[in-house]
Amino acid sequence: MTEEEAKAEAAESTYEDGPDEEGKMFTRPGKLSDYLPKPYKNEEAARHANNGAYPPDLTYITLARNDKEDYIFALLTGYCDPPAGVTIGEGQHFNPYFIGGAIGMAKALYNEAIEYTDGTPATASQMAKDVAVFLTWAGQPEHDERKRLFLRVLFYSTVTGLAAWVWKRNVWASLKTRTVTYVPKKKQEMMMLDVLFVSKNLMAGMLMIIHLKNMRNIQKIVNLYV
Numbered sequence: 001m002t003e004e005e006a007k008a009e010a011a012e013s014t015y016e017d018g019p020d021e022e023g024k025m026f027t028r029p030g031k032l033s034d035y036l037p038k039p040y041k042n043e044e045a046a047r048h049a050n051n052g053a054y055p056p057d058l059t060y061i062t063l064a065r066n067d068k069e070d071y072i073f074a075l076l077t078g079y080c081d082p083p084a085g086v087t088i089g090e091g092q093h094f095n096p097y098f099i100g101g102a103i104g105m106a107k108a109l110y111n112e113a114i115e116y117t118d119g120t121p122a123t124a125s126q127m128a129k130d131v132a133v134f135l136t137w138a139g140q141p142e143h144d145e146r147k148r149l150f151l152r153v154l155f156y157s158t159v160t161g162l163a164a165w166v167w168k169r170n171v172w173a174s175l176k177t178r179t180v181t182y183v184p185k186k187k188q189e190m191m192m193l194d195v196l197f198v199s200k201n202l203m204a205g206m207l208m209i210i211h212l213k214n215m216r217n218i219q220k221i222v223n224l225y226v
Helices: 003-011 043-049 069-077 124-139 143-177 185-225
Strands: 014-017 026-029
Touching (some): 069 124
């Protein structure tokens, strides 16, 4: 069903609204944002039509049952005659899927009870499936959008997490691989003396090399004039 078709079907029902500028109530065509019209005007009329049982609000019925929509389908299609030894009170009906087996609601779905515009066979099981699916949507109308939002959040969280992991590896690599050692003060002084000693020896060695080079140069000059 498209949005335009849904709006047209909602407009087929009339709702009391108001008050208007004169303080009077008025009726108007239904909108998609309206609640479904109540089948009974008040609680007394509802009880009278259901053998004294007041039908509950079924908006969240699928969320309140362990088997969810499967329970609704089984309940709507599970009416049968009571087995031997089971007594059902007056005005009640036997349904093995209902707690206690005795239910005040009569069987509501029969083959060919309605006519589908697209030619779908109007079997009791098909209608029960449609009711179960509709009640599932009524309890969670945002279900599909929530699933799509979850997939988007999962995608961006994965990308962000990978980027953060690469950044962390790059920043902390040098810190995690460095070695920190403790050197006592006396040992530090000895190390400094060793460094100075090595430095002096290096300087002396470099001066000796320079001196030897100079001596070789002088010897070459003397050889030229001898």
